[in-house]
Amino acid sequence: MSSEHAPRAPYRQPQQARSAATLARVLQAAEAVASAVGLDEMTISGVAERAGVSVGTIYRRFEDKEQLINALTERMLDRREEYVAEQLSQAAPSLSGVMDAYAHALLQSFADSTSLFPALLRARGAHPTDRGARAITAIHRLLLEAAAPYAGEIRRSDPQGALDTAARAVLGACFHNSVRPDPATGEAAQRRYANELSDMAIAYLLTPDKRGTSRT
Numbered sequence: 395m396s397s398e399h400a401p402r403a404p405y406r407q408p409q410q411a412r413s414a415a416t417l418a419r420v421l422q423a424a425e426a427v428a429s430a431v432g433l434d435e436m437t438i439s440g441v442a443e444r445a446g447v448s449v450g451t452i453y454r455r456f457e458d459k460e461q462l463i464n465a466l467t468e469r470m471l472d473r474r475e476e477y478v479a480e481q482l483s484q485a486a487p488s489l490s491g492v493m494d495a496y497a498h499a500l501l502q503s504f505a506d507s508t509s510l511f512p513a514l515l516r517a518r519g520a521h522p523t524d525r526g527a528r529a530i531t532a533i534h535r536l537l538l539e540a541a542a543p544y545a546g547e548i549r550r551s552d553p554q555g556a557l558d559t560a561a562r563a564v565l566g567a568c569f570h571n572s573v574r575p576d577p578a579t580g581e582a583a584q585r586r587y588a589n590e591l592s593d594m595a596i597a598y599l600l601t602p603d604k605r606g607t608s609r610t
Contacts, residue, residue: 416445419445420442420445420447420452420462421465421466421469423441423444423445424444424463425466425470425510428463428510432513433463433513433514438452438456438459438462463514464525467514467525468525470510470514471529473503474533475529475533475536477499477502477503478496478500478503478533479536481495481496482495482536482540483540487543487544488544488547489541489544489545489548489599490596492540493560493564493592493596493599494589495540496537496540496561496564496592497564497588497592497595498588500533500564500565500568500588501568501571501578501587501588501591502584503568504569504571504572505572530565533565534561537561538554538558538561541557545557548599548600549602550598550603551602556599560598560599563591563595563598564591564592564595568591571587
């Protein structure tokens, strides 16, 4: 069997607190270096210098730069999942409150003035798209769980399907904003854009179907 498309082994996870702290410092340094010079120009030696560790320390954890980029992608996606979960847990107790928290959290989590996050998702690592898909699935599940108590407010004939459509539309718009050449930047512009996305989603969810049987 050819190993050409076989998944690579993950990087070595730390077993001790000191090693975990070193790994966190290396990943933080990698994010800073990549943000400053781009993924293509980022080097292991540059990351080591920024982190204050030896090049050998990094190679004991990662086989190569590709594996380091994969770990950096994991770190940034984990942070985004945690942020969205936190914001949804604090949402106002209504369908509108949940969608508003979702839109604002997603736009903020995708916002990256250095374009590093979109670049990471486009990077050809071991399986970055698989990890991105898992993150999207997790974020989608978080929204469904947060909105479940208010599903009765949805006036579409298929409330669950409608919520799925609204969630995908908001997610797609937030990702598109992060890769477009003229994204909404700055606190005021991002707040306005997130408000518009939330209003659009709520208007759709509260509007009866034109092509089907609406809920009464």
